[in-house]
Amino acid sequence: MDFVNAIILLLNYIFIPALTYGSQLALGAIFVTLIYGILRFANFATGDMMSFGTMMTILFTWYFQSLGVSLGVLPTALLAIPFGIIFMIFYMLLIDKFVFKYYRNQKSPPVQFAMVSIGVMFVTQAVVRIIIGPGDRRFFDGEKFIIKAREFKEMTGLNEGLALKSTQVITIFVTIVLVSLLFWFLNRTKTGKSMKAYSDNEDLALLSGIDPKKIVLVTWVIAGILATIGGALYGLDKSFKPFTYFNNMLPIFAAAIVGGIGNPFGAFLGGYVIAFSEILLTYAYKKFFMYILPESMEPSSLVQLLSTDYKFAVSFSILVIVLIYRPSGIFKGKVL
């Protein structure tokens, strides 16, 4: 019985939260990796683009709420996400036309692109803060829990409760669907294959008649979908605050590089690697050991490897280690 309790404890505090957080990171990391692989630059505006998409989603959520439209038990935001995506893609294409296109035609070095993306980051940050303000916003509605901890305890008679938030289930479900669709698109359709070819060898791809304009357009469309959904899911699960989104750029970068930059599948797994290591290393295992060890061996301290303050630092340290020992990432991307 104690063993089951211990397992439930880990599920509740480590496995499910890490899976949710990892999914959110994974979407962002695929966004970073696609931009890197196809447009060939590190996009420092990642976090702020995600916050722009989320902001549009929130605005539409409010609009639908004011109309009285809702999805019942599901959050209204799910209905608003498609509209958010449209605006996000529109904004990205606008930026591409007025900013990135010039440097692409000039064949500027990646560093210059990165600098330009910092300009975009400043502008996007300003736009988001001017439209919706810098404050913390919650836009979740509908049923909050699928299983409540107390109900679970009553149902099973265990000491430990397992709480399952609906946002967690939605996040994981949406991520699985979206990522499967994306990989199907990249590996099975003609456009997807030509994107891969363009990413592998630009000159060769151009010679074989691939239209670079179309590739760029499709990349931004996919990026817009990923950024908006990733951002909105994070906002639903936690809350929306422009500054947090800017900060989330860092673990997202870490995930993309750990997974092997330019490799979407690596980025997807990288998200989970970062999320799980962050949570595994900063969780206090005292209670877990209390369940599985006999009473005489119970630990007196918290059995915490690192204090939770270092959550972010963990993912960055992993990144640094990966950069030193396997610069191409765990799952072989481009060699940096």
Next chain:
Amino acid sequence: MRKNLNVIAAYSVMMVLILMVGIFQSWNIALSIFNLCLISAVMTMGANIQWGYAGLINFGIMGYTALGGLAAVLISVDPVQEAWRAGGFDIIMSLWLIVVMVLVIRFVLKRFEKSNIRTYSIAAIIISGILLIRFSAEPGIEAIEAVDPAKTGFLGGFGLPIIFSWIVGALFAGGLAFIVGKVALGLRADYLAIATLLISEIVIAIIKHEDWLTRGVKNVIGLKRPAPYEVDLQTTDWFIKLVEKFNSGKLSVIENLADRQAALNQLVIEGSSVFVKLCYSGLFLVVVIILLILTQKALYSPWGRMMRAIRDNEEAANAMGKNVVKQHLLIFILGSAIVGIAGAMLVTQDGLFTPGSYRPMRYTFLIWVMVIVGGSGNNFGAILGGFVVWFLWIEAAPISLFLINFFTAGIPETNALKAHLIESVPYFRFLLMGLGLLFIMRYRPKGILPEKIEIK
């Protein structure tokens, strides 16, 4: 003279702008802008040495700034005897453990051939070392943090004059840069950027949460000053006489003796804070000028030529027998050390150390905007960038408020859109910075004062 005309013109415009702030807003504001411009200029000089001279991209400026600030705390604060008694021994033992760990790793690296086993054993040494240090230091840290937590709760510093911290800050930052450079300098440019950014976040996380050393988010306030205190000045005779002399024209108009005294008191209070700021300006100006002379000398020396050669064509320089790796590391350390000086100067001026305020927007990306806008590779350009961008960063809110009011003059005050815009005035500075950066990158990619290399 003629070839330096654009430099002189650009600096004159900048000075006129600051003087205008002094005349129209107040001399206090103008001087605080000027002081921070000088500090920003030091930071941009550091970044410019790395980016402009050597083409190394360092997005970790925030981390080095914070380390400089930490140096200011550790140098100037008086030691907390009680905390040393409570946990000093444990901390020193932990430091010894770190030294031992580093030595063991060095031994393993030297003694054994490169292999998987060596890599794993080093990893094992590091992990077990960290665990050991964590468990051995825990009681000491807890004891230190329990010593009067509302006031101290940390080890304190050395109680020396804060000016020394400017040098120590440079050493700290240079030390960190040595480690970072060893680890990350082999990476390609945009990955170096990400790696340095993330490492600086780790540094901030440590400074924020190791309360026994830095007091963490509880902040350290009331640091010693290299300049006199306003309160003391207000009661000093020579200072009151000085203010009286300066404002004799204004004061003589007032007939009533009591009124004149009240006016004089007011002037003394204002004058004292202006005087203190002027003291800081003088100190900072000395630093900026010394650094400018040194960096200019370096730029035109054989060493500077070598750096440019490495920047422009690494392989060719390598083929000519220049040690690229070593020079990169050297310049990375030098640039970071200068940023460290700026960090210590900043804390000296503020008189407080707030780890929570170190954010990448303000301390990394803004500095980069300064370097790019000012002109990378040109020291005068970098300093000008620091001045222009900091000036706009501060004055963006008043300017945009004015513009909003101007363009929406016909709309009544109650209009929701107008009210919303006026409420979000502080965020227009981000817009201004972003647009400024984008326009400069597009239409003047070498910055306001581009790099100009004369062969002498």
